[in-house]
Amino acid sequence: xxxxxxxxxxxxxxxxxxxxxxxxxxxxxxxxSTWDSIFTQEEMTTRPLVSVFGQxxxxxxxxxxxxxxxxxAPIRLDIVQFVHDNIARNKRQPHGVYEKAGMQHSAExxxxxxxxxxxxxxxxxxxxxxxxxxxxxxCRKGRMFAPLKIWRRWHRKVNVxxxxxxxxxxxxxxxVPALVMAxxxxxxxxxxxxxxxxxxxxEKTKDFIGLLKKFGAKSELDRCHESKKIRATKGxxxxxxxxxxxGPLLIHGDSDQKKALTAARNIPGLDLMNVHRMNLLNxxxxxxxxxxxxxxxxxxxxxxxxxxxEKTGYTYASPVMxxxxxxxxxxxxxxxxxxxxxxxxxxxxxxxxxxxxxNKAAMKKLNPFAPEIVKMEKAAEEERKKARATxxxxxxxxKKAGKKWMKAVLAGLVESMVPPPKAKEIYDDEEVKSVHxxxxxxEEEEKKEEKEEGKDEGKKEAKKEAKKEAxKEAKKExxxxxxxxxxxxxxxxxxxxxxAQSHSYITNTAVSYTHLTxxxxxxxxxxxxxxxxxxxx
Amino acid sequence: MASNALIWELTKGYSTFMVKKxxxxxxxxxxxxxxxxxxxxxxxxxxxxRALGVSVDMKVGNKKKGQKPVFKILIKRKKHxxxxxxxxxxxxxxxxxxxVLPLKKGVTQAAKVIGKMKMFRPDLHHDxxxxxxxxxxxxxxxxxxxxxEKKVEEKKAKQNPQITSCTCLLYTSDAADERSSxxxxxxRIIKKK
Numbered sequence: 269x270x271x272x273x274x275x276x277x278x279x280x281x282x283x284x285x286x287x288x289x290x291x292x293x294x295x296x297x298x299x300x301s302t303w304d305s306i307f308t309q310e311e312m313t314t315r316p317l318v319s320v321f322g323q324x325x326x327x328x329x330x331x332x333x334x335x336x337x338x339x340x341a342p343i344r345l346d347i348v349q350f351v352h353d354n355i356a357r358n359k360r361q362p363h364g365v366y367e368k369a370g371m372q373h374s375a376e377x378x379x380x381x382x383x384x385x386x387x388x389x390x391x392x393x394x395x396x397x398x399x400x401x402x403x404x405x406x407c408r409k410g411r412m413f414a415p416l417k418i419w420r421r422w423h424r425k426v427n428v429x430x431x432x433x434x435x436x437x438x439x440x441x442x443x444v445p446a447l448v449m450a451x452x453x454x455x456x457x458x459x460x461x462x463x464x465x466x467x468x469x470x471e472k473t474k475d476f477i478g479l480l481k482k483f484g485a486k487s488e489l490d491r492c493h494e495s496k497k498i499r500a501t502k503g504x505x506x507x508x509x510x511x512x513x514x515g516p517l518l519i520h521g522d523s524d525q526k527k528a529l530t531a532a533r534n535i536p537g538l539d540l541m542n543v544h545r546m547n548l549l550n551x552x553x554x555x556x557x558x559x560x561x562x563x564x565x566x567x568x569x570x571x572x573x574x575x576x577x578e579k580t581g582y583t584y585a586s587p588v589m590x591x592x593x594x595x596x597x598x599x600x601x602x603x604x605x606x607x608x609x610x611x612x613x614x615x616x617x618x619x620x621x622x623x624x625x626x627n628k629a630a631m632k633k634l635n636p637f638a639p640e641i642v643k644m645e646k647a648a649e650e651e652r653k654k655a656r657a658t659x660x661x662x663x664x665x666x667k668k669a670g671k672k673w674m675k676a677v678l679a680g681l682v683e684s685m686v687p688p689p690k691a692k693e694i695y696d697d698e699e700v701k702s703v704h705x706x707x708x709x710x711e712e713e714e715k716k717e718e719k720e721e722g723k724d725e726g727k728k729e730a731k732k733e734a735k736k737e738a739x740k741e742a743k744k745e746x747x748x749x750x751x752x753x754x755x756x757x758x759x760x761x762x763x764x765x766x767x768a769q770s771h772s773y774i775t776n777t778a779v780s781y782t783h784l785t786x787x788x789x790x791x792x793x794x795x796x797x798x799x800x801x802x803x804x805x
Numbered sequence: 806m807a808s809n810a811l812i813w814e815l816t817k818g819y820s821t822f823m824v825k826k827x828x829x830x831x832x833x834x835x836x837x838x839x840x841x842x843x844x845x846x847x848x849x850x851x852x853x854x855r856a857l858g859v860s861v862d863m864k865v866g867n868k869k870k871g872q873k874p875v876f877k878i879l880i881k882r883k884k885h886x887x888x889x890x891x892x893x894x895x896x897x898x899x900x901x902x903x904x905v906l907p908l909k910k911g912v913t914q915a916a917k918v919i920g921k922m923k924m925f926r927p928d929l930h931h932d933x934x935x936x937x938x939x940x941x942x943x944x945x946x947x948x949x950x951x952x953x954e955k956k957v958e959e960k961k962a963k964q965n966p967q968i969t970s971c972t973c974l975l976y977t978s979d980a981a982d983e984r985s986s987x988x989x990x991x992x993r994i995i996k997k998k
Contacts, residue, residue, distance in 0.1 A: 343807060345815050441815075444807045446851040452821035456837075557815070593808035 370411030457484030492537025521566030874944030
């Protein structure tokens with residue numbers, strides 16, 4: 269068996285490189301060992317064929333190209349970010365502050381003894397500026413701290429090989445749809461990535477846009493088009509007025525250059541790049557790998573040459589792991605055969621401390637009675653809830669009954685009153701009358717609602733008033749003066765005047781109100797009314 | 806090609822799908838293929854060969870029926886189904902392989918489809934079903950919202966007039982007490998020459 273030949277290894281160690289005795293040929297297993305298959309398998313699939321699309325649509329595949337080796341370059345995000353960081357500085361233009369700014373005074377310090385700070389002050393007189401502080405960064409109109417100089421080190425040099433590695437990584441990343449999606453491009457409808465066209469035949473922008481839309485780039489183009497906004501910062505007044513999202517990058521060869529330019533340069537978000545002059549700032553804008561790239565066949569085919577011939581002496585970086593697919597490595601037969609069998613019933617985190625306040629089992633360990641307490645609490649809460657519910661129910665019932673009773677009383681009173689045939693006009697209140705007149709017949713329901721509310725309010729106030737009036741009447745007999753008083757009290761309130769006036773009527777009605785027990789304060793008033801009225805009998 | 810492990814390593818630091826909020830401890834994901842909307846290696850959709858995505862669109866139906874939820878299932882495969890249809894010798898190497906299943910019949914159909922696809926991603930089967938249930942309850946809430954609710958609320962407001970507490974904002978401004986300029990205080994001492 270082959271595991272004779274090497275010691276046990278973890279899955280991670282296996283994939284990296286051959287070490288020690290394994291490098292010796294004699295210690296290696298036969299060339300067609302199953303170990304190799306892990307590596308060669310990936311090799312075979314890593315250079316697939318890429319379809320070249322024609323101009324008509326997704327179905328027109330005019331040919332196939334073998335994927336250039338660049339796309340196997342290790343995707344080293346760290347290198348890309350470092351290189352991008354530094355290269356981005358190279359486009360900067362020097363700026364600085366006027367060297368004399370804030371220093372064009374003959375200011376001198378007044379020194380001590382003048383009850384002022386020792387900062388230099390502007391000399392002279394006759395102007396507000398005199399005796400004001402000057403020169404310091406803390407002073408108004410003073411020079412800034414460390415005035416910006418133009419001889420700052422604006423540009424950065426990056427090693428050529430590093431730049432090339434970064435470029436290769438960025439190109440490789442454009443072929444990974446997950447990364448392109450993660451960068452934010454809308455490529456769900458794009459048939460294939462990398463997207464390669466045989467050539468650019470469109471000469472007009474709208475034709476080219478039509479072509480892109482056929483290939484599923486509509487949402488991407490829309491995204492860029494809609495994102496155009498005026499810059500939020502000062503750049504808007506420094507010739508950088510608009511900001512746009514970055515859209516597709518069209519990489520062309522020399523022969524396509526002219527057409528590509530005329531057709532594609534005006535599309536918002538779309539950038540152009542010649543394959544022989546590729547720029548990391550376009551391939552990984554913002555240091556973020558995975559731009560959506562559209563290739564022409566010429567450019568795609570030229571990639572191999574670009575990275576080997578044109579970039580003289582360049583060799584691709586070797587990956588840290590040739591096969592980075594951890595899943596397949598760990599689950600491969602070779603690895604699984606070596607591993608010891610899994611421990612049965614292996615429990616992890618057995619001795620982990622559990623918080624008894626959050627974990628019920630942990631609490632039970634400490635206090636065995638704890639679950640009981642919780643149960644009891646729950647039961648008590650349930651009982652409290654029930655009690656509240658029943659109390660509320662009875663209260664509601666009584667309230668309803670009370671209202672009903674009041675209604676009956678008033679109805680009885682109304683009936684016993686002689687003149688008004690219209691029940692509405694019992695209200696003497698002018699406010700209510702006008703309101704009634706204003707409302708149209710369509711809103712009768714709302715009228716009724718308002719009336720009811722009015723009644724409710726009126727009832728409460730009426731009860732209060734009735735109490736007062738009842739006590740008054742206990743002293744006085746039926747007097748027209750009493751009527752006048754009540755009329756005065758009526759002003760601005762919705763009342764039932766007939767309670768005061770027509771107490772004699774009350775005696776005629778057969779309303780028994782002694783048995784009701786309303787728990788509200790209204791009860792007191794009503795009972796007072798009832799008592800007093802009863803007395804009148 | 807980049808393996809899933811590598812893709813996760815590259816995107817775990819930053820991607821357009823990542824949503825970080827200071828208030829919440831966890832990082833969320835807006836990845837369409839993410840079933841739990843959490844940003845971690847297990848749930849991530851783009852960094853997996855096979856992934857499922859479930860989403861709901863509220864489509865406006867009749868006025869009577871109101872909004873109708875349309876479930877959509879996204880399937881990300883290793884290889885595109887249409888590759889079979891491609892004519893030899895041109896076989897596609899397609900990396901963007903998403904099929905979209907819009908389901909007309911609603912929740913039950915969606916649940917059935919997911920049920921059949923259990924072995925597609927057995928580790929996320931439970932999450933897929935959970936997601937459907939969650940989306941369903943959301944869509945129910947949305948369909949339940951009708952216009953007459955406003956009137957009911959108005960009625961309730963009328964019946965229960967509440968005493969709104971008016972909070973007057975009182976503020977002290979110490980700065981207002983200070984004047985723009987400060988007195989010298991003492992005597993002016995003329996500079997002796």
